[in-house]
Amino acid sequence: MNLCIIGTGYVGLVTGTIFSHLGYNVVCVDRDAKKIDGLKQGVMPIYEEGLKELVDANVAAGRLTFSIDLVSSVRESDIVFICVGTPPGKDGAPEMKYVRAVAEEIAQGLNDYKIVVNKSTVPVGTGELVRSIIQENLTQPVAFDVVSNPEFLREGTAIYDTLNPDRVVIGAVNREVGEKVASLYQTLTDTVQITDIASAELIKYASNSFLATKISFMNAVSALCELTGADVEQVREGVGQDKRIGSAFLNAGLGFGGSCFPKDCLGLLHTAKRYDYDFHLMDSVLRVNEEQPLRFLARLREVLGGFEGKRIGVWGLAFKPNTDDIRDGKAFEIMAALIKEGAEVLAYDPIAIDNSRKEQPAATYVDTALDACKDVDALILVTEWREFKEADFEEVRKSMRLPVLFDGRNIFNPKEMRDKGFLYYSIGRADA
Ligand SMILES: NC(=O)c1ccc[n+]([C@@H]2O[C@H](COP(=O)([O-])OP(=O)(O)OC[C@H]3O[C@@H](n4cnc5c(N)ncnc54)[C@H](O)[C@@H]3O)[C@@H](O)[C@H]2O)c1
Incomplete structure (x- = not known):
């Protein structure tokens, strides 16, 4: 199975490396040529314990490559992962321009049926947004599916987390498509939840926001501790x-x-x-x-x-x-x-x-x-x-x-x- 990972940041580079470690052929794509040049020479763009060793081993095994050419990388893949940033925009809404740009480019590489998986953290409705952008920009009439597969790794323990996920969440239009993506994770966990796309997108926001709520709750209690002794x-x-x-x-x-x-x-x-x-x-x-x-x-x-x-x-x-x-x-x-x-x-x-x-x-x-x-x-x-x-x-x-x-x-x-x-x-x- 050939996988294409778009965005070689904390999520994309770790995900791509682990998939190659599991035996898939992976091409990691980024528009940042400096990052890709560095990766080709074994220079990691981020610090994550154990990452360099895994990258080096899988590059040497011929399963992991790096490219700035998104369209031809997509063409040669069966499943394409979107792992680009979604930083907050001025009004707090996630900035979607990177996801949109990638969806447009993916469309140009669709030469046969592929699954496009969104791993970036994105608001409810993005699955449909990505589907419609790809549909509008197709250069030939091909079928494709869009899946949501939010990422839960933590920086600092990203390799461990990716190899030992608490759960894998896959939001898909139907079970068959969901199971195709789920099969990528079969050696890592039995806890795979296949949902509709909107629920998968919301699970990610709800999980992080709940953890943040626990922290703020305890910080508010700490203020009370300081006042009460x-x-x-x-x-x-x-x-x-x-x-x-x-x-x-x-x-x-x-x-x-x-x-x-x-x-x-x-x-x-x-x-x-x-x-x-x-x-x-x-x-x-x-x-x-x-x-x-x-x-x-x-x-x-x-x-x-x-x-x-x-x-x-x-x-x-x-x-x-x-x-x-x-x-x-x-x-x-x-x-x-x-x-x-x-x-x-x-x-x-x-x-x-x-x-x-x-x-x-x-x-x-x-x-x-x-x-x-x-x-x-x-x-x-x-x-x-x-x-x-x-x-x-x-x-x-x-x-x-x-x-x-x-x-x-x-x-x-x-x-x-x-x-x-x-x-x-x-x-x-x-x-x-
Ligand atoms: N960092 C985390 O711990 C973490 C955990 C879970 C989920 N997420 C989510 O995953 C997504 C990615 O986060 P990250 O921290 O890996 O981001 P990042 O900023 O580290 O990496 C994003 C990469 O995407 C590349 N990129 C942007 N536009 C591109 C394009 N058009 N073509 C090719 N590459 C492009 C950038 O050059 C960059 O290398 C975000 O939505 C984030 O919320 C992050």
């Missing part, structure tokens, strides 16, 4: 032990970022508006998420007596550990506020520094975690990389001008940090 970590444990709730996604912190949760909450809200439903729950989820770093900054401002002339270290720029993705990362909101109010920012991340320089050129990027502590008035932990958990805090404290540590992810034990001489602040737990 309760400890959010103890509350989290007690709440999470209820099997009906579950312990995942209950960590209080600076809020959710990344290229998916904020965008998908906005996308769900936008769909609701289109159908005149007031989904005000999602408004609140996003509002709590915006307030969380502001409350954190307010406490830091109070402790330092303002940011003017202060030197502040930031640990972690990626939106979460084990990725180089900085899209919608909380570090950038925090650094922008500090810099605007006159602070000098020393920033460090194990992987995401190159991406960060373009996003916030006014920060000083340093080479080691310890360099970000040199003569600082405070250190802020934004991303919970393992390197930070294992840091030598004796050295860290000695490097700092003032031993003020703000932990935005509650990864340290408050008592231990105080015993090490820090003025330690975290989220929803008793202050120093």
